[in-house]
Amino acid sequence: MAEAEESPGDPGTASPRPLMRDLKAVGKKFMHVLYPRKSNTLLRDWDLWGPLILCVTLALMLQRDPADSEKDGGPHFAEVFVIVWFGAVTITLNSKLLGGNISFFQSLCVLGYCILPLTVAMLICRLVLLAGPGPVNFMVRLFVVIVMFAWSIVASTAFLADSQPPNRRALAVYPVFLFYFVISWMILTFTPQ
């Protein structure tokens, strides 16, 4: 994970500083995802804290009231978790098997961080749904989800596309498209009781 070297000296003062450093690193990567440019920060200093926070947030927001979740048919917490992590691992393996030169954890890091736009979309959708159901409500949510889906794809492709030889780039990018499409579908079909 991120470098967290213990500073020498007083053990009492050592713990807050690596935590702040980690949080700053996570925040910096969030900014890189929101404004994707060709930069190596996500790749060089990978960490999995950000993806974990995002995945847990997304999975929690996709839950409904326990009282109504008897037969709701929505994804359970574990299912969202499994889809995100299993999907990210599968895409990473696929990319490496095709001959890409990205490391395993770097790829997981990028894919996890690029869920940020979709998590923001989930947040917006939940807020919009407070206004009550209806076709206008649905159109707004559809628009937000589509925009954030495109943002995720652009952000992750900006980081991942260079690691593949050009004759296989499409083969490596398509699973990323499918992955974010499924997550977008889960967000769009969220209906609270």
Add this chain to the structure above:
Amino acid sequence: MAAVDDLQFEEFGNAATSVAANPDATTVSIEDPGETPKHQTGTLRGSGREEDDELLGNDDSDKTELLAGQKKSSPFWTFEYYQTFFDVDTYQVFDRIKGSLLPIPGKNFVRLYIRSNPDLYGPFWICATLIFAIAISGNLSNFLIHLGEKTYHYVPEFQKVSIAATIIYAYAWLVPLALWGFLMWRNSKVMNIVSYSFLEIVCVYGYSLFIYIPTAILWIIPQKAVRWILVMIALGISGSVLAMTFWPAVREDNRRIALATIMTIVLLHMLLSVGCLAYFFDAPEMDHLPTTAAIPNQTVAAAKSS
């Protein structure tokens, strides 16, 4: 013999002179070192495999067949072993998909497109896409069919995804396994010219499922007739790809067994598509018609009684 000497891989200078000296000798020319394909075989390729003599294809296939002699196989616990199953370029995947959509009578899918380079990329991701296409289309179709009903509450039916995944992946792996075992067994009894390795069968089955992706999306249309026409079209296309692929492998056998094998292949394919249609897509409700037809009847009855 001069021809044998020419095949020695010494310096490149020798190749040039030897071509000039003996134009009939087969030589391998590697033009672009950047794109030399690595063709390696794993230990899954059966030892009893024999090539058909006719090689359909163009320059690409010539280079592939000539380089076949250079294949090196890695042990199955290394990562490189599995990389050999993903040794395809984008255009090759598109070509294979195109081949599964346009079955040409007499052209064998394995011979024409796979050509000793079976890949697992196509089957795996086509199955994954198909799973989500079926689950999402089914959900969408049910939503549209029941739209407007007072008692209907939309649910995403997310658990159906895991069921779809189990069905599709089981079909894509177990049926080729059974077919491969059956063909190997028949091979031991009747000498067949053409035999396929397990991976090639998996590859054919995987690519033949591609037609079901647009079919599943079109199944959203809530008309029974349209859905059944789509089933027939998809079955016709992918069934014929499978039949034309496996007919050369069984035609030397007993006539009845050969026909029964082909029929079973097509039947299983049909079962898959009909089963998915029945399970994931609700029947288009017919009771919308009686309610709209009942109202004129009621008004007519009211008019008659008054």
